[in-house]
């Protein structure tokens with residue numbers, strides 16, 4: 466099977482202010498390659514600041530890569546024009562912020578159809594409401610008249626209304642109560658069964674466990690490990706994955722106390738392995754270089770292998 470989306474040796478530098486007039490490159494992603502297959506959920510997990518949203522933004526063309534390329538069905542995503550936004554859509558963490566509060570649910574759902582010049586909207590809107598398990602009576606409500614879970618269903622409805630092939634979901638359950646999280650995860654799983662692919666971004670490894678087919682672990686902008694859910698969770702190879710699995714339960718950065726945040730905000734070195742300052746298994750050359758390898762079909766970046 467051919468990949469739906471390929472990320473090829475992508476690096477992303479943000480220009481950040483350093484001193485009065487100087488600017489410096491901050492590398493949010495470094496030489497990252499992965500692919501997303503049709504009808505799969507690829508979970509992307511890592512701590513706050515690891516580069517997860519940056520990867521999502523590159524796939525959505527909200528940011529441009531500094532190096533490397535992204536291909537959709539073998540074609541450069543920047544060569545695909547507006548058509549690309551039909552095939553790839555997004556669900557953000559907080560539907561309160563991502564849904565226009567002045568619009569009714571019906572208008573929110575219709576908007577992408579109007580943008581793409583689709584005339585027969587009524588049936589499509591009804592079909593999507595059914596898919597996301599919302600009664601049609603909600604169509605005349607505004608987002609503030611819905612619960613958090615219902616709002617996220619509307620956001621998912623809008624994301625699928627053009628029948629995209631890939632949906633970038635950036636922490637779509639992080640702002641919801643646990644019981645509602647479960648409902649949204651099962652909705653996403655049911656959409657996967659219908660053939661949609663997801664890049665599912667989360668800081669919580671327990672969430673990727675519930676939902677992913679494969680898992681990509683990112684730290685300091687580097688893809689540390691990628692493999693099937695079973696491989697990565699049951700036999701983690703990279704010390705950073707082992708660390709993530711050992712630091713359960715994971716709290717959302719918003720809920721962490723100040724001291725906890727200070728504790729986890731480690732310096733990320735510019736070269737070598739980003740996990741080097743914290744790694745209990747580090748070797749001498751880890752501060753200088755990082756080996757990337759494929760072992761039995763799974764990807765691993767670590768000098769131990």
Ligand SMILES: Nc1ncnc2c1ncn2[C@@H]1O[C@H](COP(=O)(O)OP(=O)(O)OP(=O)(O)O)[C@@H](O)[C@H]1O
Pocket residue numbers: 479480481491493511512513514515516517518519520668718
């Ligand atoms: N526009 C920007 N300009 C400068 N630096 C940025 C910009 N956007 C992100 N960064 C930095 O790039 C790094 C990766 O950010 P990103 O938002 O991708 O992380 P994340 O893994 O999504 O984190 P979180 O879990 O907190 O959402 C962070 O250090 C962040 O401060």
Ligand code: SF4
Pocket residue numbers: 703704705738739740741744745746747748751755756766767768769
């Ligand atoms: S490359 Fe070295 S520092 Fe990095 S995870 Fe592997 S052993 Fe640890």
Ligand SMILES: [Mg+2]
Pocket residue numbers: 517518519635
């Ligand atoms: Mg993020």
